[in-house]
Amino acid sequence: MTDGGGLRLTGLVKAYGPVRAVEGVDLDVPAGELVTVVGPSGSGKSTMLRLIAGLERPDAGMVAVGGQDLRDVPPHRRSVAMVFQDYALYPHLTVRENIMFGLRVRKVPKGEARRQAGAAAERLGIADLLDRYPDQASGGQRQRVALARALVRSPAVYLLDEPLVSLDAQLRLSTRADLLALHRQIGSTTLHVTHDQAEAMTMGDRVVVMDAGRIRQAGPPQEVYDAPADTFVAGFLGSPPMNLVPGGGVLGGAAGGTVGVRPEDLALDPAGPIEATVDAVETLGSEAVLLTRCPDGLRLAVRTPPRLSLRPGDTVRLRFDPDRLHRFDAAGRRV
Numbered sequence: 665m666t667d668g669g670g671l672r673l674t675g676l677v678k679a680y681g682p683v684r685a686v687e688g689v690d691l692d693v694p695a696g697e698l699v700t701v702v703g704p705s706g707s708g709k710s711t712m713l714r715l716i717a718g719l720e721r722p723d724a725g726m727v728a729v730g731g732q733d734l735r736d737v738p739p740h741r742r743s744v745a746m747v748f749q750d751y752a753l754y755p756h757l758t759v760r761e762n763i764m765f766g767l768r769v770r771k772v773p774k775g776e777a778r779r780q781a782g783a784a785a786e787r788l789g790i791a792d793l794l795d796r797y798p799d800q801a802s803g804g805q806r807q808r809v810a811l812a813r814a815l816v817r818s819p820a821v822y823l824l825d826e827p828l829v830s831l832d833a834q835l836r837l838s839t840r841a842d843l844l845a846l847h848r849q850i851g852s853t854t855l856h857v858t859h860d861q862a863e864a865m866t867m868g869d870r871v872v873v874m875d876a877g878r879i880r881q882a883g884p885p886q887e888v889y890d891a892p893a894d895t896f897v898a899g900f901l902g903s904p905p906m907n908l909v910p911g912g913g914v915l916g917g918a919a920g921g922t923v924g925v926r927p928e929d930l931a932l933d934p935a936g937p938i939e940a941t942v943d944a945v946e947t948l949g950s951e952a953v954l955l956t957r958c959p960d961g962l963r964l965a966v967r968t969p970p971r972l973s974l975r976p977g978d979t980v981r982l983r984f985d986p987d988r989l990h991r992f993d994a995a996g997r998r999v
């Protein structure tokens with residue numbers, strides 16, 4: 665357990681010329697918490713991590729780890745390790761040398777650095793690769809090398825920038841489980857950026873949803889899913905995302921606001937109040953997603969059991985449970 669390794673971001677701002685990459689981020693991550701960070705491309709996720717790692721200087725605001733303001737602490741002296749999506753391994757160094765690199769920079773004696781690199785490699789199941797070069801390892805193995813390199817630094821805070829993105833689906837699933845097990849063992853504060861809905865929902869104690877440099881909502885994944893703070897979050901989390909109907913339309917009036925319903929909260933029912941035409945049927949094995957269109961052009965996604973005999977062009981009727989509707993005001997905020 666790393667003690668006192670909580671992370672606090674206060675009023676963090678970073679612009680690149682006219683681009684406001686991070687626009688006033690406040691975030692408090694207690695020691696040991698794993699937070700997943702999601703948001704569209706360009707919403708400032710990587711920039712936030714780079715500010716924490718010290719690879720960028722904030723224009724305003726503060727990064728603190730364990731209560732210490734890191735303003736004047738250079739990257740290599742921060743108790744923070746970042747793992748990049750492309751692993752950022754040195755191709756001319758062996759796996760062992762890559763893992764040792766950060767320790768050597770910190771003047772850890774060579775013998776001790778070798779020992780620690782060996783132990784980290786053992787832990788991640790890559791001990792037999794220590795004398796190979798990164799291009800002699802598979803994507804999943806390189807991923808583990810990058811993790812081992814972060815691990816030997818025993819940082820208070822881990823920053824993972826889409827570390828699983830280049831792995832195939834199966835490897836991704838097993839590496840996700842390994843990452844979680846590792847986090848449980850070492851219990852360090854972790855920020856994990858991902859584009860993957862399943863990772864966002866399952867990996868973190870909390871999920872942080874970012875848009876345009878700001879945090880739109882932060883909370884336990886199920887809570888954010890069940891009660892999105894605004895239409896942006898509602899339309900971002902979930903696959904397919906929530907159906908949002910401006911004005912309420914077929915879901916019932918909402919003067920000036922928007923009414924939303926999750927695809928799983930719509931059901932086929934011959935007596936249902938909504939008539940729609942099937943545009944497409946996406947069969948996913950364990951379930952199907954119907955993409956439908958109402959006479960007024962409104963599109964509604966419906967999650968259903970698989971093995972439907974419906975085809976594009978068929979007419980269906982849909983029902984919804986009024987208790988499962990989400991209401992948002994004219995500014996898009998949950999009411």
Ligand SMILES: Nc1ncnc2c1ncn2[C@@H]1O[C@H](COP(=O)(O)OP(=O)(O)OP(=O)(O)O)[C@@H](O)[C@H]1O
Binds near residue numbers: 680684703708710712
């Ligand atoms: N070094 C840079 N110079 C100029 N603009 C940058 C720089 N780095 C990031 N930006 C801009 O800042 C904004 C936020 O970028 P950032 O990489 O943080 O987003 P992101 O959420 O991590 O995106 P992605 O999911 O695509 O990785 C984008 O508009 C991006 O173009």
